[in-house]
Amino acid sequence: MRTMEFERELAAVATPGLLRRSYPWLRTALQLAFAGALLTGLLLRVDRAAVREQLADADLWWLPLAFAANIGSDWFRAVRWQHLLAPMRRLPVPFLFGTALVGVATNIALPLRAGEVVRVQVVRRRSGLGAASIVATLVSEKLLDIVAFSSFIIVGLILYEEAHFLWPLGVAYGALVVAGVIGARYLARRAEERDGPPAEKPGFRGWLSREFHSFAAGLKAFRRPSALFHTIWSSHAAWLVEALAYYAFGRAIGLDLSPAVYLLVVVAATIAVSVPVTQAGLGVFELAITGILVAFGVDVATAAAYSIFAHVFYALPYIICGPLAAMSLKLSLSDVFFLRGGRPAEAGPAID
Numbered sequence: 001m002r003t004m005e006f007e008r009e010l011a012a013v014a015t016p017g018l019l020r021r022s023y024p025w026l027r028t029a030l031q032l033a034f035a036g037a038l039l040t041g042l043l044l045r046v047d048r049a050a051v052r053e054q055l056a057d058a059d060l061w062w063l064p065l066a067f068a069a070n071i072g073s074d075w076f077r078a079v080r081w082q083h084l085l086a087p088m089r090r091l092p093v094p095f096l097f098g099t100a101l102v103g104v105a106t107n108i109a110l111p112l113r114a115g116e117v118v119r120v121q122v123v124r125r126r127s128g129l130g131a132a133s134i135v136a137t138l139v140s141e142k143l144l145d146i147v148a149f150s151s152f153i154i155v156g157l158i159l160y161e162e163a164h165f166l167w168p169l170g171v172a173y174g175a176l177v178v179a180g181v182i183g184a185r186y187l188a189r190r191a192e193e194r195d196g197p198p199a200e201k202p203g204f205r206g207w208l209s210r211e212f213h214s215f216a217a218g219l220k221a222f223r224r225p226s227a228l229f230h231t232i233w234s235s236h237a238a239w240l241v242e243a244l245a246y247y248a249f250g251r252a253i254g255l256d257l258s259p260a261v262y263l264l265v266v267v268a269a270t271i272a273v274s275v276p277v278t279q280a281g282l283g284v285f286e287l288a289i290t291g292i293l294v295a296f297g298v299d300v301a302t303a304a305a306y307s308i309f310a311h312v313f314y315a316l317p318y319i320i321c322g323p324l325a326a327m328s329l330k331l332s333l334s335d336v337f338f339l340r341g342g343r344p345a346e347a348g349p350a351i352d
Contacts, residue, residue, distance in 0.1 A: 037283070046300045046301045046304045050301035050302075050305075051301050051304050051305045051308070054253055054254070054301065054302055054305035054306075054309075055305050055308065055309060057254070058252045058253055058254075058309055059251070059252045059254070060252065061252075062248040062249070062251050062252035063248070063252065063313060065244070065245075065248040066244075066245040066246075066248035066249055066252070066313060066314075067245075067313075067316070067317045069241050069242065069244040069245035069248065070242065070245045070314060070317050070318075071101070071317055071321060072241050073238045073239070073241040073242040073245070074097060074100045074101060074104070074238070075093070075097050076234045076235075076237040076238035076241060077100055077141070077234070077235075077238045078093045078094075078096040078097035078099075078100055079093055079230070079234045080141065080144065080230070080231045080234035080235055080238065081096045081100070081137060081141065082096055083221060083227045083230040083231050083234070084137040084140050084141070084218075084221045084227070084231060085123075085127075085129070085134075085137055085221075086221065086227060087217075087220035087221055087223075087224060087227065088129055088133055088217060088218065088220070089127055089128075089129055091123070091127055095126070095329065096123075097325075098325040098326075098328055098329045099119055099122045099123060099325075099329065100119065101318065101321050101322050101324075101325040102115070102118060102119075102122065102322050102325050102326050102329070102331065103115035103116060103118050103119040104318045104322065105318045105319060105321070105322020105323070105325075106118045106322070108315050108318055108319065108322075109319075116138055119134075119138065120134045120135060120138070122329070122331065130211075130214040130217075131214075132211045132212075132214035132215040132218065133214045133215065133217050133218035134218065135215065135218065136214075136215045136216070136217070136218025136219050137218050137221075140184065140218070140219060140221065140222070140231075143176070143177065143180040143181070143184070144231050144232065144235040145235060145239070145270070146173050146176055146177055146180070147177055147232060147235060148235045148236045148238075148239045149173060149239070149266075149267045149270070150170060150173040150174055150177060151236065152239070152263035152264060152266065152267055153166050153167075153169060153170040153173065153264070153267065154170060155260060155263060156260070156261075156263065156264045157170065159258075159260055160260075160261070160296070162295050162296050162297070163264060163295075165295065166264065166267075169267075181222060184219040184222040185219075185222045185223060187215070187216040187219050188216060188217075188219040188220045188221075188222050188223045189223060190216055191213055191216035191217040191219070191220065192220065192223065194213065239263075239266055240263075242266055243259070243262040243263050243265070243266045244262075245314070246262045246265045246266060246269070246310060247259050247262045249306065249309055249310040249313065249314075250262065250306060252309065253302065253305055253306045253309055254302075255293075255298065255302065255306060257293075257296065257298070261296055264292060265289060265292055265293070268288045268289060268291070268292040269285060269288065269289055269310075271288065272284045272285045272287070272288035272289070273285055281311075282311070285307065285311050286304065286307040286308060286311060287307075288307075289303070289306065289307035289310065289311075290303040290304050290306075290307045291303075293306060293307075
């Protein structure tokens, strides 16, 4: 009798509770419900028949240009990533490009920006770099995105009176850029002044010291003028090419806007999907894009149709190219998920 009770207690301890086991599904359901509520709220405020008509009459001949621009923008991001990683290890652009495609596809399919974790894991296993150093380069990417977006906002403020509501965002972005660059250069200098990683120390403080040094080492590109130059121009190139994709979506729907307006559309769209409130920014993306287009005089129904059209066809090339990139890189489940321990694979043969 005691043996049976002990087995039941052991099983209760070993088996997670119902709430814990159902949490991932509950979280996804809540995100989808919230996204549905946002979309419903948007569609209740527009002429739904007009939205359907706009979508039905869309000129799909613009989609090849949009798809090529979407994927092309990630090539420039791979160039930027190569220069951010170069002070630690120079990795080939095609490898980083494929990894980026897998990451974006994962962000679309899984919640909480899981694609960023996948990018870190793939590069870590294939290059031998520390995870904290790779994370530092991803943080650097966000800072460089803000540099590009600040440029776009300045252009919008100069060219369009309708963009005046963006000046607080421009000021905030400018402050972030200055603080971020100063902080990155300071940490990188600290890492360069230390001869190698900190001495091995037991316990949490020792681990934290080593990871902090590794993170600071990932910011060394900010101490190299040539690397900084290449990361800035490639950031602008990536977002300019992505703006071309949004321009093609607009022409497909029949919008007649200045190409420069789509620079601000890119800013709004990226901010909308950066915060993981809903899966792949569903609902938040549509509200942000509709709002920015209405500010430039587009009627609400057309703006809503554009936002839905752009969101669907923005994701489509990644859904197709992400698995193809994973196959091209010969990724295994252990490359993407933390299924196997051991040291990361050496970079040369694995990447080639």
